[in-house]
Amino acid sequence: MTDRMIADLEQLATTAPELAINAAIAVSGAADGYVTRPSAVGTLYISFSRHGISSVELADSPQDFEEKFALLYGRPALPVDRIPRVIERHLDDAIARGKPGRLPLDFGGLTAFQQSVLEKAAEIPTGEVRPYGWIAKEIGKPGAVRAVGSALAKNPIPVVVPCHRVVRSDGQLGNYSLGDPHNKRVLLEAEGLDLNTYESLADRGIRFTGSDTTKIFCNPSCGPAVRTTDEHRVEFRSESEARDRGYRPCKVCRPVSVAA
Amino acid sequence: MGPIMTKPDLTTTASDLATDLDGAFAGYVRATADGIFSGSLRMLGDRGDAEDVMQETYARAYAALQGYSPARIKALKVRGWTWTIAANLCRNRLRSRARKPKTSLEGFDVAGTGADTEEQALSQIGMTLQEALLDLPFPQRAGVVMRHVLDLTYEDVSVALDRPIGTVKADIHRGLARLRQAYPEEAI
Secondary structure, eight states: OHHHHHHHHHTTOOOOOHHHHHHHHTTSTTOEEEEEEOOTTSOEEEEEOSSSEEEEEEOSSHHHHHHHHHHHHSSOEEEOSEEEHHHHHHHHHHHHHTOOTTOOBOOTTOOHHHHHHHHHHTTSOTTOOEEHHHHHHHTTOTTOHHHHHHHHHTOSSTTTSOGGGEEOTTSOOOOOOSSSTTHHHHHHHHTTOOHHHHHHHHHTTOOEEEETTTTEEEOTTSHHHHHSOGGGEEEESSHHHHHHTTOEEOTTTOOSOTTO | OOOOOOOOOOTTHHHHHHHOHHHHHHHHHHHHHHHHHHHHHHHHOOHHHHHHHHHHHHHHHHHHHHHSOHHHHHTOOHHHHHHHHHHHHHHHHHHHHHHSSOOOOTTEEEOSSSTTTSOOOOOHHHHHHHHHHHTSOHHHHHHHIIIIISOOOHHHHHHHHTOOHHHHHHHHHHHHHHHHHHSOGGGO
Protein backbone atom coordinates (compact mmCIF):
# COMPACT_ATOMS: atom_id res chain seq x y z
CA MET A 1 0.00 0.00 0.00
CA THR A 2 2.88 2.33 0.69
CA ASP A 3 4.25 1.85 -2.81
CA ARG A 4 1.02 2.99 -4.38
CA MET A 5 0.92 6.22 -2.42
CA ILE A 6 4.63 6.85 -2.96
CA ALA A 7 4.06 6.44 -6.69
CA ASP A 8 1.18 8.92 -6.53
CA LEU A 9 3.40 11.39 -4.66
CA GLU A 10 5.96 11.18 -7.47
CA GLN A 11 3.21 12.20 -9.87
CA LEU A 12 2.95 15.53 -8.09
CA ALA A 13 6.17 16.68 -9.79
CA THR A 14 5.58 19.05 -12.66
CA THR A 15 7.48 21.43 -14.92
CA ALA A 16 8.26 25.10 -14.35
CA PRO A 17 6.74 27.61 -16.82
CA GLU A 18 9.28 28.49 -19.52
CA LEU A 19 8.86 32.26 -19.13
CA ALA A 20 9.40 32.01 -15.38
CA ILE A 21 12.60 30.02 -15.95
CA ASN A 22 13.77 32.76 -18.32
CA ALA A 23 13.05 35.41 -15.70
CA ALA A 24 15.05 33.40 -13.15
CA ILE A 25 17.99 33.22 -15.57
CA ALA A 26 17.71 36.98 -16.17
CA VAL A 27 18.57 37.65 -12.51
CA SER A 28 22.14 36.70 -13.44
CA GLY A 29 24.27 38.43 -16.02
CA ALA A 30 23.94 35.40 -18.28
CA ALA A 31 20.99 36.79 -20.21
CA ASP A 32 18.68 39.76 -20.27
CA GLY A 33 14.93 39.42 -19.99
CA TYR A 34 12.61 41.25 -22.36
CA VAL A 35 8.99 42.30 -22.64
CA THR A 36 7.05 44.15 -25.32
CA ARG A 37 4.99 47.33 -25.12
CA PRO A 38 2.88 49.15 -27.72
CA SER A 39 3.97 52.64 -28.81
CA ALA A 40 3.25 55.32 -31.42
CA VAL A 41 5.91 53.79 -33.69
CA GLY A 42 5.01 50.12 -33.23
CA THR A 43 5.73 47.30 -30.81
CA LEU A 44 8.76 48.10 -28.66
CA TYR A 45 11.01 45.27 -27.47
CA ILE A 46 12.39 46.30 -24.09
CA SER A 47 15.23 44.36 -22.50
CA PHE A 48 16.54 44.63 -18.98
CA SER A 49 19.59 43.39 -17.14
CA ARG A 50 20.18 43.24 -13.39
CA HIS A 51 21.08 46.93 -13.54
CA GLY A 52 18.09 48.28 -15.42
CA ILE A 53 16.72 48.78 -18.93
CA SER A 54 19.43 47.76 -21.38
CA SER A 55 17.78 48.37 -24.74
CA VAL A 56 14.64 49.49 -26.54
CA GLU A 57 14.24 48.20 -30.09
CA LEU A 58 11.75 47.84 -32.89
CA ALA A 59 11.71 44.39 -34.48
CA ASP A 60 9.61 42.37 -36.90
CA SER A 61 9.27 39.43 -34.52
CA PRO A 62 10.63 38.08 -31.23
CA GLN A 63 13.19 36.04 -33.21
CA ASP A 64 14.26 39.16 -35.09
CA PHE A 65 14.72 41.03 -31.82
CA GLU A 66 16.60 38.18 -30.15
CA GLU A 67 19.03 37.97 -33.09
CA LYS A 68 19.61 41.74 -33.11
CA PHE A 69 20.16 41.79 -29.38
CA ALA A 70 22.60 38.87 -29.30
CA LEU A 71 24.59 40.46 -32.11
CA LEU A 72 24.79 43.85 -30.37
CA TYR A 73 25.35 42.76 -26.78
CA GLY A 74 26.93 39.32 -27.03
CA ARG A 75 24.46 37.74 -24.62
CA PRO A 76 20.99 36.32 -25.18
CA ALA A 77 17.69 38.06 -24.46
CA LEU A 78 14.90 35.80 -23.20
CA PRO A 79 11.16 36.54 -23.14
CA VAL A 80 9.82 36.77 -19.58
CA ASP A 81 6.41 37.17 -18.00
CA ARG A 82 7.56 39.04 -14.93
CA ILE A 83 9.99 41.87 -14.46
CA PRO A 84 11.69 43.38 -11.43
CA ARG A 85 9.24 45.50 -9.48
CA VAL A 86 11.14 48.77 -9.79
CA ILE A 87 11.05 48.41 -13.58
CA GLU A 88 7.43 47.32 -13.64
CA ARG A 89 6.47 50.34 -11.57
CA HIS A 90 8.10 52.96 -13.80
CA LEU A 91 8.30 51.45 -17.30
CA ASP A 92 4.95 52.43 -18.78
CA ASP A 93 5.17 55.95 -17.42
CA ALA A 94 8.69 56.33 -18.83
CA ILE A 95 7.51 55.22 -22.28
CA ALA A 96 4.42 57.43 -22.18
CA ARG A 97 6.34 60.54 -21.12
CA GLY A 98 9.54 59.77 -23.02
CA LYS A 99 11.54 60.28 -19.84
CA PRO A 100 13.31 57.72 -17.67
CA GLY A 101 12.24 59.33 -14.40
CA ARG A 102 13.00 56.71 -11.73
CA LEU A 103 13.30 53.85 -14.19
CA PRO A 104 16.78 52.32 -13.72
CA LEU A 105 18.85 52.31 -16.92
CA ASP A 106 21.80 50.11 -17.81
CA PHE A 107 24.30 52.23 -19.73
CA GLY A 108 26.92 49.47 -19.45
CA GLY A 109 29.39 49.61 -22.31
CA LEU A 110 28.89 53.31 -23.02
CA THR A 111 31.64 55.89 -22.53
CA ALA A 112 31.30 58.63 -19.92
CA PHE A 113 30.80 61.11 -22.79
CA GLN A 114 28.00 59.05 -24.36
CA GLN A 115 26.31 58.75 -20.97
CA SER A 116 26.48 62.47 -20.31
CA VAL A 117 24.92 63.15 -23.73
CA LEU A 118 22.07 60.72 -23.05
CA GLU A 119 21.50 62.04 -19.54
CA LYS A 120 21.30 65.58 -20.90
CA ALA A 121 18.87 64.52 -23.64
CA ALA A 122 16.70 62.97 -20.93
CA GLU A 123 16.27 66.44 -19.40
CA ILE A 124 14.49 67.86 -22.47
CA PRO A 125 10.83 68.24 -21.54
CA THR A 126 8.18 66.17 -23.32
CA GLY A 127 6.97 67.92 -26.48
CA GLU A 128 10.03 70.15 -26.82
CA VAL A 129 13.18 69.92 -28.94
CA ARG A 130 16.75 71.22 -28.64
CA PRO A 131 19.59 71.46 -31.18
CA TYR A 132 22.60 69.10 -31.06
CA GLY A 133 24.71 72.14 -30.23
CA TRP A 134 22.58 72.80 -27.13
CA ILE A 135 23.56 69.40 -25.70
CA ALA A 136 27.22 70.02 -26.57
CA LYS A 137 27.20 73.33 -24.69
CA GLU A 138 25.23 72.02 -21.75
CA ILE A 139 27.68 69.21 -21.08
CA GLY A 140 30.59 71.61 -21.34
CA LYS A 141 31.88 70.37 -24.71
CA PRO A 142 30.68 73.12 -27.09
CA GLY A 143 32.93 71.90 -29.91
CA ALA A 144 31.69 68.32 -29.80
CA VAL A 145 28.47 68.77 -31.83
CA ARG A 146 29.23 65.91 -34.23
CA ALA A 147 30.24 63.62 -31.37
CA VAL A 148 26.92 64.45 -29.70
CA GLY A 149 25.17 63.41 -32.91
CA SER A 150 26.92 60.08 -33.04
CA ALA A 151 26.37 59.41 -29.33
CA LEU A 152 22.65 59.97 -29.87
CA ALA A 153 22.68 57.77 -32.96
CA LYS A 154 23.98 54.94 -30.76
CA ASN A 155 21.42 55.52 -27.99
CA PRO A 156 20.57 51.96 -26.85
CA ILE A 157 17.39 53.10 -25.09
CA PRO A 158 15.48 55.32 -27.54
CA VAL A 159 11.97 56.58 -26.71
CA VAL A 160 12.71 56.34 -22.96
CA VAL A 161 15.91 58.36 -23.41
CA PRO A 162 14.40 60.89 -25.81
CA CYS A 163 17.08 61.35 -28.46
CA HIS A 164 14.16 62.12 -30.78
CA ARG A 165 13.99 65.55 -29.10
CA VAL A 166 17.41 66.55 -30.36
CA VAL A 167 17.31 68.22 -33.80
CA ARG A 168 19.56 70.10 -36.18
CA SER A 169 20.28 73.72 -35.40
CA ASP A 170 18.72 74.78 -38.73
CA GLY A 171 15.45 73.36 -37.46
CA GLN A 172 15.46 70.22 -39.62
CA LEU A 173 14.63 67.17 -37.55
CA GLY A 174 17.80 65.32 -38.55
CA ASN A 175 18.52 61.62 -38.34
CA TYR A 176 16.84 59.03 -36.19
CA SER A 177 18.04 55.55 -35.36
CA LEU A 178 14.89 53.71 -34.22
CA GLY A 179 13.41 52.11 -37.34
CA ASP A 180 12.08 54.45 -40.03
CA PRO A 181 13.63 58.01 -39.92
CA HIS A 182 10.03 59.25 -40.08
CA ASN A 183 9.55 57.84 -36.56
CA LYS A 184 11.21 60.94 -35.10
CA ARG A 185 8.33 63.02 -36.47
CA VAL A 186 5.74 60.50 -35.31
CA LEU A 187 7.08 60.53 -31.73
CA LEU A 188 7.29 64.33 -31.57
CA GLU A 189 3.77 64.77 -32.92
CA ALA A 190 2.45 62.10 -30.56
CA GLU A 191 3.78 64.05 -27.60
CA GLY A 192 2.17 67.29 -28.77
CA LEU A 193 4.90 69.28 -30.53
CA ASP A 194 3.33 71.56 -33.17
CA LEU A 195 5.67 70.57 -35.98
CA ASN A 196 4.04 72.82 -38.60
CA THR A 197 4.72 75.92 -36.57
CA TYR A 198 8.15 74.72 -35.52
CA GLU A 199 9.21 73.93 -39.08
CA SER A 200 7.80 77.12 -40.59
CA LEU A 201 9.93 79.11 -38.13
CA ALA A 202 12.95 77.02 -39.09
CA ASP A 203 12.25 77.51 -42.80
CA ARG A 204 12.34 81.27 -42.28
CA GLY A 205 15.67 81.02 -40.44
CA ILE A 206 14.19 81.80 -37.02
CA ARG A 207 16.34 80.27 -34.24
CA PHE A 208 14.76 81.85 -31.16
CA THR A 209 11.46 83.43 -30.19
CA GLY A 210 10.83 85.89 -27.40
CA SER A 211 8.08 87.80 -25.69
CA ASP A 212 8.02 91.60 -25.83
CA THR A 213 6.39 91.70 -22.41
CA THR A 214 9.10 89.71 -20.57
CA LYS A 215 12.04 90.56 -22.87
CA ILE A 216 13.14 86.91 -22.62
CA PHE A 217 14.08 84.74 -25.60
CA CYS A 218 13.72 80.97 -25.78
CA ASN A 219 14.15 77.87 -27.92
CA PRO A 220 11.01 78.03 -30.10
CA SER A 221 9.52 74.86 -28.56
CA CYS A 222 10.08 75.94 -24.92
CA GLY A 223 6.83 75.96 -22.96
CA PRO A 224 6.68 79.73 -22.27
CA ALA A 225 7.64 80.47 -25.91
CA VAL A 226 4.85 78.26 -27.24
CA ARG A 227 2.33 79.96 -24.95
CA THR A 228 3.31 83.50 -26.03
CA THR A 229 0.46 85.00 -28.08
CA ASP A 230 1.11 86.00 -31.67
CA GLU A 231 0.88 89.73 -30.94
CA HIS A 232 3.63 89.52 -28.33
CA ARG A 233 5.89 87.00 -30.06
CA VAL A 234 9.16 88.33 -31.40
CA GLU A 235 11.39 86.30 -33.71
CA PHE A 236 15.18 86.26 -33.81
CA ARG A 237 17.66 84.78 -36.28
CA SER A 238 20.52 84.77 -33.80
CA GLU A 239 21.53 85.23 -30.21
CA SER A 240 23.21 88.58 -31.01
CA GLU A 241 20.06 89.89 -32.64
CA ALA A 242 18.09 89.03 -29.50
CA ARG A 243 20.64 90.59 -27.15
CA ASP A 244 21.00 93.72 -29.31
CA ARG A 245 17.27 94.27 -28.89
CA GLY A 246 17.53 94.00 -25.11
CA TYR A 247 16.37 90.39 -24.60
CA ARG A 248 17.96 87.94 -22.18
CA PRO A 249 18.05 84.14 -22.55
CA CYS A 250 15.37 82.04 -20.81
CA LYS A 251 16.68 80.37 -17.68
CA VAL A 252 14.51 77.30 -18.18
CA CYS A 253 15.38 76.26 -21.73
CA ARG A 254 18.81 77.97 -21.74
CA PRO A 255 18.76 78.73 -25.49
CA VAL A 256 22.44 79.70 -25.47
CA SER A 257 25.38 78.49 -23.45
CA VAL A 258 25.26 79.29 -19.77
CA ALA A 259 28.61 81.01 -19.97
CA ALA A 260 27.42 83.47 -22.61
CA MET B 1 -0.85 12.98 -14.38
CA GLY B 2 2.60 14.54 -13.85
CA PRO B 3 5.02 14.46 -16.75
CA ILE B 4 7.75 11.83 -16.76
CA MET B 5 10.67 13.52 -15.06
CA THR B 6 14.19 12.74 -16.08
CA LYS B 7 16.38 13.85 -13.25
CA PRO B 8 18.90 16.32 -14.71
CA ASP B 9 22.51 15.38 -14.25
CA LEU B 10 24.03 17.85 -11.80
CA THR B 11 27.44 16.22 -11.44
CA THR B 12 29.24 18.92 -13.43
CA THR B 13 27.02 21.84 -12.45
CA ALA B 14 28.96 22.83 -9.33
CA SER B 15 32.32 22.78 -11.10
CA ASP B 16 30.84 24.66 -14.08
CA LEU B 17 29.54 27.34 -11.71
CA ALA B 18 32.90 27.49 -9.97
CA THR B 19 34.73 28.02 -13.26
CA ASP B 20 32.36 30.51 -14.92
CA LEU B 21 29.43 31.66 -12.80
CA ASP B 22 27.78 33.85 -15.44
CA GLY B 23 28.33 31.35 -18.22
CA ALA B 24 27.01 28.38 -16.23
CA PHE B 25 24.16 30.04 -14.34
CA ALA B 26 21.54 29.56 -17.08
CA GLY B 27 22.34 25.86 -17.29
CA TYR B 28 22.12 25.53 -13.52
CA VAL B 29 18.71 27.24 -13.49
CA ARG B 30 17.38 25.05 -16.31
CA ALA B 31 18.65 21.90 -14.56
CA THR B 32 17.06 22.71 -11.22
CA ALA B 33 14.02 24.94 -11.96
CA ASP B 34 11.45 22.17 -12.47
CA GLY B 35 12.28 20.76 -9.04
CA ILE B 36 12.27 24.12 -7.29
CA PHE B 37 8.97 25.02 -8.92
CA SER B 38 7.30 21.64 -8.31
CA GLY B 39 8.46 21.49 -4.71
CA SER B 40 7.40 25.07 -3.93
CA LEU B 41 4.06 24.48 -5.61
CA ARG B 42 3.40 21.39 -3.47
CA MET B 43 4.58 23.06 -0.25
CA LEU B 44 2.54 26.21 -0.88
CA GLY B 45 -0.36 24.95 -3.00
CA ASP B 46 -0.34 28.09 -5.14
CA ARG B 47 1.21 28.55 -8.58
CA GLY B 48 1.80 32.29 -8.28
CA ASP B 49 3.51 31.83 -4.94
CA ALA B 50 5.62 29.00 -6.36
CA GLU B 51 6.77 31.22 -9.24
CA ASP B 52 7.65 33.99 -6.80
CA VAL B 53 9.68 31.61 -4.67
CA MET B 54 11.47 30.24 -7.72
CA GLN B 55 12.36 33.76 -8.86
CA GLU B 56 13.62 34.82 -5.48
CA THR B 57 15.52 31.56 -4.98
CA TYR B 58 17.66 32.14 -8.05
CA ALA B 59 18.14 35.83 -7.31
CA ARG B 60 19.51 34.87 -3.88
CA ALA B 61 21.47 31.92 -5.23
CA TYR B 62 23.20 34.17 -7.74
CA ALA B 63 24.01 36.80 -5.14
CA ALA B 64 25.37 34.14 -2.79
CA LEU B 65 27.46 32.42 -5.44
CA GLN B 66 29.04 35.74 -6.37
CA GLY B 67 30.43 35.93 -2.85
CA TYR B 68 31.70 32.33 -2.72
CA SER B 69 35.20 31.22 -3.62
CA PRO B 70 35.48 28.77 -6.55
CA ALA B 71 36.55 26.06 -4.10
CA ARG B 72 33.44 26.59 -2.02
CA ILE B 73 31.17 26.52 -5.07
CA LYS B 74 32.84 23.37 -6.37
CA ALA B 75 32.13 21.61 -3.08
CA LEU B 76 28.42 22.50 -3.11
CA LYS B 77 25.76 19.82 -3.24
CA VAL B 78 23.87 21.91 -5.76
CA ARG B 79 20.37 20.52 -5.36
CA GLY B 80 20.34 20.47 -1.57
CA TRP B 81 22.02 23.89 -1.37
CA THR B 82 19.47 25.47 -3.72
CA TRP B 83 16.75 23.95 -1.59
CA THR B 84 18.14 25.56 1.57
CA ILE B 85 17.24 28.88 -0.05
CA ALA B 86 13.91 27.76 -1.49
CA ALA B 87 12.76 25.94 1.67
CA ASN B 88 13.45 29.04 3.73
CA LEU B 89 11.46 31.16 1.31
CA CYS B 90 8.57 28.69 1.40
CA ARG B 91 8.60 28.67 5.19
CA ASN B 92 8.71 32.48 5.34
CA ARG B 93 5.90 32.75 2.86
CA LEU B 94 3.71 30.45 4.93
CA ARG B 95 4.48 32.49 8.03
CA SER B 96 3.64 35.80 6.38
CA ARG B 97 0.56 34.21 4.84
CA ALA B 98 -0.56 33.36 8.37
CA ARG B 99 -0.22 37.04 9.28
CA LYS B 100 -1.83 38.56 6.18
CA PRO B 101 -3.91 36.98 3.45
CA LYS B 102 -1.75 37.55 0.33
CA THR B 103 1.72 38.94 -0.22
CA SER B 104 4.28 39.00 -2.98
CA LEU B 105 8.00 38.64 -2.55
CA GLU B 106 10.41 41.51 -2.70
CA GLY B 107 11.55 42.38 -6.16
CA PHE B 108 9.09 40.73 -8.46
CA ASP B 109 5.53 41.28 -9.49
CA VAL B 110 3.62 39.22 -11.95
CA ALA B 111 3.72 41.30 -15.11
CA GLY B 112 2.00 39.02 -17.55
CA THR B 113 -1.07 36.85 -17.48
CA GLY B 114 -1.89 33.28 -18.19
CA ALA B 115 0.86 31.29 -16.51
CA ASP B 116 -0.75 31.48 -13.11
CA THR B 117 -4.27 30.59 -14.09
CA GLU B 118 -3.74 27.31 -15.94
CA GLU B 119 -3.20 25.06 -12.96
CA GLN B 120 -1.81 21.74 -14.06
CA ALA B 121 -4.57 19.22 -13.98
CA LEU B 122 -4.15 16.86 -11.06
CA SER B 123 -5.84 13.54 -10.73
CA GLN B 124 -8.40 13.09 -7.97
CA ILE B 125 -5.79 11.32 -5.88
CA GLY B 126 -3.26 14.00 -6.72
CA MET B 127 -5.58 16.69 -5.40
CA THR B 128 -6.27 14.68 -2.27
CA LEU B 129 -2.53 14.29 -1.63
CA GLN B 130 -1.89 17.96 -2.35
CA GLU B 131 -4.50 18.99 0.19
CA ALA B 132 -3.25 16.50 2.75
CA LEU B 133 0.30 17.83 2.28
CA LEU B 134 -0.92 21.35 3.08
CA ASP B 135 -2.24 20.06 6.39
CA LEU B 136 1.17 18.74 7.50
CA PRO B 137 3.48 20.75 9.76
CA PHE B 138 6.18 22.38 7.66
CA PRO B 139 9.15 20.06 8.43
CA GLN B 140 7.06 16.98 7.58
CA ARG B 141 5.56 18.61 4.51
CA ALA B 142 8.91 19.85 3.20
CA GLY B 143 10.56 16.51 3.95
CA VAL B 144 7.92 14.44 2.19
CA VAL B 145 7.86 16.77 -0.83
CA MET B 146 11.64 16.81 -1.22
CA ARG B 147 12.14 13.11 -0.63
CA HIS B 148 9.11 11.65 -2.42
CA VAL B 149 7.95 14.24 -4.97
CA LEU B 150 11.42 15.46 -5.96
CA ASP B 151 13.41 12.31 -5.17
CA LEU B 152 16.11 14.15 -3.20
CA THR B 153 18.35 12.01 -1.01
CA TYR B 154 17.87 12.10 2.78
CA GLU B 155 21.25 13.78 2.90
CA ASP B 156 20.13 16.60 0.56
CA VAL B 157 16.91 17.03 2.54
CA SER B 158 18.95 17.21 5.72
CA VAL B 159 21.17 19.92 4.19
CA ALA B 160 18.19 21.83 2.80
CA LEU B 161 16.25 21.89 6.06
CA ASP B 162 19.34 22.19 8.23
CA ARG B 163 18.18 19.29 10.41
CA PRO B 164 19.99 16.06 11.32
CA ILE B 165 19.35 13.13 8.99
CA GLY B 166 17.71 11.11 11.78
CA THR B 167 15.25 13.93 12.48
CA VAL B 168 14.52 14.32 8.79
CA LYS B 169 13.82 10.59 8.43
CA ALA B 170 11.49 10.67 11.42
CA ASP B 171 9.67 13.75 10.07
CA ILE B 172 9.19 12.13 6.68
CA HIS B 173 8.01 8.90 8.31
CA ARG B 174 5.42 10.77 10.39
CA GLY B 175 4.37 12.84 7.41
CA LEU B 176 3.78 9.75 5.28
CA ALA B 177 1.79 8.16 8.09
CA ARG B 178 -0.50 11.16 8.24
CA LEU B 179 -0.86 11.25 4.47
CA ARG B 180 -1.90 7.59 4.54
CA GLN B 181 -4.82 8.52 6.75
CA ALA B 182 -6.06 10.89 4.07
CA TYR B 183 -5.24 8.51 1.23
CA PRO B 184 -8.52 7.05 -0.08
CA GLU B 185 -9.25 3.46 1.00
CA GLU B 186 -10.47 2.38 -2.42
CA ALA B 187 -7.15 3.31 -3.99
CA ILE B 188 -5.20 0.98 -1.71
